[in-house]
Amino acid sequence: MIGKLVKSNSHTDYICQIYGTGEVESPPKADAYAFGSFVRIPLGEDAGALIGIVYDTMLLNPEFGTLGPRLSPEPDLAVFSPDYLAEKVTLVGIKAVGMVDGAGSVTQGVPPLAAHIDAPIVALDDAGVRAFHQMPDGRVQIGYAPVLLGQAHPLARHLLMCVLDRLRMLFPEAAAHLDVVRHELTWQAYLGPLGGNARGAR
Amino acid sequence: MNANPLGITQGPGEGPHEFIFVTPDYDELAKIGEFVYYQAAVDGELRRVLGRITGRTPVRLLPNGLLADPGVPPDQVASMVGYTGAGSELFEISVNVLGYYHELLGDFVNPRLPPRLGTPIHIADSAMLTHVLSKRAIGEVGGAHIGSLLSRPKDEVPVVLDLTAITSTHLAIIASTGSGKSYLAGVLLEELMQPLNRAAVLIVDPHGEFDTLMEMEGARAFADPQDGYQPRVEVIRPENVKVRINSLSLGDLRYLLPDLSERMHYVLSKAYGLVQRKFGEKWTLAQFRLAVREADEQLSGGPKSPEEQAKSLSEGDDYGTAGAVIWRLNSRLESSSIFDDMRSMSLDELFRPGQCTVLQLNEVDQREQQVVVATLLRRLWLARMQTEKKEAVRGDETYLPYPAFVLVEEAHNFAPASADLVSSQILKQVLSEGRKFGVAVGLISQRPGKLDSDVLSQCMTQFILRIVNPIDQARVAESVESVGRDLLGELPALSRGQAIIAGAAVNTPLLCRVRQRITAHGAEDVDAPSRWRAWFDRDEAAWEDRDQALPVESDRGRNKLFKT
Incomplete structure (x- = not known):
């Protein structure tokens, strides 16, 4: 587990608080919730899980800007104020891109179900990512790509490129197909903003 | 067949028979004028539908700012800002659909069904093109091997014209000066005189540049060892041109x-x-x-x-x-x-199978040239008509029992757009009715704008070489309907020896690289600067000095004689 669900901005946009020191036995390492990582959000007993992608990271420090009087310096708080709770947390934005139902059937795109508050967030391993992207006939599918690109998030294209790079590693047999999409995104992401004229993007 | 497609169909083009496909074209095969095909089911049968590339546009254009320094390759700049796809250019290729080749009809049939989005497009292989573009094969009776397809390596796809079509529905060779029209005419004449064809040809030669065809008489390439055939070339000098x-x-x-x-x-x-x-x-x-x-x-x-x-x-x-x-x-x-009063050129001497007659008119007044051509064509027309209708029998002056082909150089002087001449009338008659009686003409002109448009439009096979003059281009466009506007756009870009061939003698308009002539070309330009220099190198200067020299004074000289 890497954290728990603490907030949502929309049906597909969730905020996860990453477990910090002391919260769990072994807090997650930074690469477990890196930009573009796949996560799983269980929906409860036999209901399957949402599959999401980490698309943003925010560092939350409630004390930032609080310049009021202190009883003791920060390193001594644990000694002199043992009831003081550190509330500095790492939050990550997660975009739900599909779900796997209780029977293991995959749906890509906007999931019909929503996650619960405080739901645990689990990093998805390579097998899970493969299972989510491989159709019963063996084809690789990224049916959520339009949902991602349609969010108008400034990093949407880069996020999809990260996903494609990982899929290329997991599905070497589909490298040619994935490269076609990768090239187009690279053009749009790097040369489009500079004024490159992509007539094919009509 | 190429296993790998060249590109993928993107969608419809501008016209109803056009479509666009997109290709990275790594091997630079998608040239303008090149032939491609897609496969489509027509009447339950899988057919290869051929099309011709008419345009090529790059899809991804780099930002202009990346091209700011000519010394810095733009792909390196693109790579510097993170774009790693440098070299993955894409092109939108527009294609004009010709159709699938119908073996029985010997022509292209348009399926009227553009390819679906995503249909793979293949480059047409040379064997396929050789089979479908030309109506004849090399070495076939009635075939004229004129050159090879321009978009392919030399001689890979031979262009072989159908002489039956040319000699029944006429031809026109149109080009600016110096773009190789006489050369092309020479190639065509060589093919007409090959042992397989043995045509009866007369060339109206107002510049006297076809006498090099005489070389055909002794050349082994034109001989048939089986029956001893050797083409004859009769050159009628201007002083021997007679009209009774x-x-x-x-x-x-x-x-x-x-x-x-x-x-x-x-x-x-x-x-x-x-x-x-x-x-x-x-x-x-x-x-x-x-x-x-x-x-x-x-x-x-x-x-x-x-x-x-x-x-x-x-x-x-x-x-x-x-x-x-x-x-x-x-x-x-x-x-x-x-x-x-008495002498004239007899028809059976002018026209004989296996004989190429060159009628040189280079020292003849233009009006007389027109009358010579008019009388000759009229006599030929009458003879062929009477012979076909069996009104003339062997021995008659008007008996000519075989078809004849007349090639007219500088045709705009014989059928100008601006006037109705004696030669225009008979030319129009031959062009419109010659098919019935086996009289065909080939018109060569460097000024199609000055040529009568009716005359030009009745030549059913067209050889169009480079034309730069917009008036001439417009005349060609209005008179030659078989050539699409995409090919006409190529006219100013054609090099010497490259021709658009369209009409009845080929299955579809094509760009052709004219083959090398076997005989020498007789219309080479005069290289004036080198001739001027040569004048100094030879002893002409010395002769000139001698002619201009003053008499040498001597003791026995005249000057002394009169001295007192």
Whole structure:
């Protein structure tokens, strides 16, 4: 587990608080919730899980800007104020891109179900990512790509490129197909903003 | 068949028979004019539908700012800002659909079904093109191997024309000066004279540049060892060009004689009728002069009395109408080496299978050239018509039992757009009806804008070489409907020896690289600067000095002789 669900901005946009020191036995390492990582959000007993992608990271420090009087310096708080709770947390934005139902059937795109508050967030391993992207006939599918690109998030294209790079590693047999999409995104992401004229993007 | 497709269909093009496909084109195969195909099910059968590339546009254009420094390759700049796809260019290729080749029809059939989005597009292989573009194969009777497809390596896809189509529905060779039209005509003539074809050809050569075809006579390439065939080339020099006066029509006479008044026209036509009534078809100039006098007298109400003659002289009418007409007849016909009472060029000497006759008119007045061509075509036309209708039999002057082909250089002088000449009329007749009687013409012109548009549009096979002049381009576009506008756009970009061939002799318009001539080319440009230099290198300068030198003074010299 890497954290728990603490907030949502929309049906597909969730905020996860990453477990910090002391919260769990072994807090997650930074690469477990890196930009573009796949996560799983269980929906409860036999209901399957949402599959999401980490698309943003925010560092939350409630004390930032609080310049009021202190009883003791920060390193001594644990000694002199043992009831003081550190509330500095790492939050990550997660975009739900599909779900796997209780029977293991995959749906890509906007999931019909929503996650619960405080739901645990689990990093998805390579097998899970493969299972989510491989159709019963063996084809690789990224049916959520339009949902991602349609969010108008400034990093949407880069996020999809990260996903494609990982899929290329997991599905070497589909490298040619994935490269076609990768090239187009690279053009749009790097040369489009500079004024490159992509007539094919009509 | 190529296993890997060249590109993928993107969607429809501008016209109903156009589509667009997208390709990275790593091997740079998608050239303009190149042939591609897609597969489509037509009537339950999988067909290869051929199309011709008409345009090529890059899809991804780098930002202009990345091209700011000519010394810095833009792909390196793109790579610097993180774009790693440098070199992955894409092109939108527009294609004009020709159709699938129907073996029975021997032509392309348009399925009227553009390819679906995503249909793979293949480059057409050379074997397929060789089979479907030309109507004939090399070495086949009636085939003329004129060159090879321009978009493919030299000689990979031969272009072989159908001579049956050319010799029944005529041809036109249109090009600017210096783009190789005479050269192409030479290649065509070589093919016509090959043992497989053995044509009866006459070339109207106003520049005298086709005499190099004489080389065909001894060349092994044109001989058939089986029956000993060897083409004959007859060059008729300008001094040997003869037109018998009685073969001139009234129209020819009117055209030849300058500044005729209304009365003179009338006298001339009356005399023409008279001379034919009196002397039949074999009249002479002297007899015609008599007829002119008689016609004039008939008009004036009988012979003039001496008083009347004196009166007309005093009024300044020195000769009267008859005198004026006769004076013009003499000045035109009698002083010309071409018109003769007895001699003419007999048709069976001019036209004979396996013979190429070059009629050189390079020292002949242009009006006379037009009359020569008009009379010749008229005689040929009459002979072929009478022979086909069995009105002429062996031994008759008008018996010509085989089709004939006449190639006319500088055709705009014989059928100009601006005037209706004696030669225009017969040319139009041959062009519209020649098919029935086996008379075909080939017109060569460097000014299609000056050529009669009716004449041009009736030549069903067109060879179009480079044309830069917009007026000429427009005339070609309006007269030659079989060439698509995509190919016409290529006209200014064609190099010497590259031609668009369209019409009845090929299955589809194509860009052709004209093959090398076997005989020498006779219309090379004069290299003036090197000739000027050569004048100094040789001993002409020394001769010149000698001619200009003053006499040497000596003791026995004339100067001394007169000294005191």
